Amino acid sequence: MTGLAGVLSGVIGAMGMGGGGVLIIYLSLFTDTAQSQAQGINLLFFLPVALVSVIRNSHKNLIEWKIAVPLALLGIFGTVLGSFLCGRFDNTILAKMFGVLLCIMGGITLFSRSKKE
Numbered sequence: 001m002t003g004l005a006g007v008l009s010g011v012i013g014a015m016g017m018g019g020g021g022v023l024i025i026y027l028s029l030f031t032d033t034a035q036s037q038a039q040g041i042n043l044l045f046f047l048p049v050a051l052v053s054v055i056r057n058s059h060k061n062l063i064e065w066k067i068a069v070p071l072a073l074l075g076i077f078g079t080v081l082g083s084f085l086c087g088r089f090d091n092t093i094l095a096k097m098f099g100v101l102l103c104i105m106g107g108i109t110l111f112s113r114s115k116k117e
Contacts, residue, residue, distance in 0.1 A: 001030065006045075013049045014056075020046060021102060028095060035094040036086060 005026035013019025020042040027038035057063050086094065 001026075005030075009045065010049050013046065014053045016053070018105075019049065024098065035091040035098065039086065039094070039098075 005023060009019035009023040009026075011019070012022055023042050023045055024035075024038045027033040027041060028035050033041070054063070089097070
């Protein structure tokens with residue numbers, strides 16, 4: 001089961017669809033890992049997945065660097081803020097916040113109109 005969760009998280013993450021959602025859900029529900037620890041493991045898991053994905057997508061010219069770089073720089077600020085806040089919340093609250101975020105993102109994805117390419 002762990003292998004399947006790892007592979008599925010990698011595939012979904014490489015496609016830019018949030019493989020961490022799968023990994024965090026697996027770790028917190030099936031391995032009795034605390035939410036904060038699951039999030040930390042996910043961050044470490046994400047590094048090589050992101051590196052390989054950036055290289056592959058860059059070779060396919062699928063990254064608009066003029067958009068990506070400013071977002072990444074702002075993401076660094078968000079990372080510092082999020083890391084600070086994560087240590088302030090109880091694992092139960094983090095799990096509920098994560099669940100609400102997944103529901104919101106799922107609803108937006110499900111009910112938004114897709115753009116034609």
